[in-house]
Amino acid sequence: EFLHVDDMADACVFLMEQGYSDGLVNIGCGKDLTIAELAETLRRVVGFEGELVYDTTMADGTPRKLLDTGKISQMGWRPSYTLEEGLGQTYQWFVDHYQESRL
Numbered sequence: 001e002f003l004h005v006d007d008m009a010d011a012c013v014f015l016m017e018q019g020y021s022d023g024l025v026n027i028g029c030g031k032d033l034t035i036a037e038l039a040e041t042l043r044r045v046v047g048f049e050g051e052l053v054y055d056t057t058m059a060d061g062t063p064r065k066l067l068d069t070g071k072i073s074q075m076g077w078r079p080s081y082t083l084e085e086g087l088g089q090t091y092q093w094f095v096d097h098y099q100e101s102r103l
Helices: 005-017 035-046 070-074 083-101
Strands: none
Touching: 005 070, 035 083
């Protein structure tokens, strides 16, 4: 499960503004994805047109680790960024700054 840092900060402020003090709260997007889905998303974001090759001799990855975000969702909070939007922003920042650092 991935969460944009701005959404994490927003959720923390949301909880403080609500005066929440009733124990732990999971903050997340409530969606997990496979390594293959992550790779496909990254491929779209960066415009990679090559083939993705998976090493099937290796383990399938981690077991599902999805947070129960029901408590904060019931309070009305939702993340603003999708994974693709967050990756897109990060990639664009890298492209812009990588060029600057090479001058």
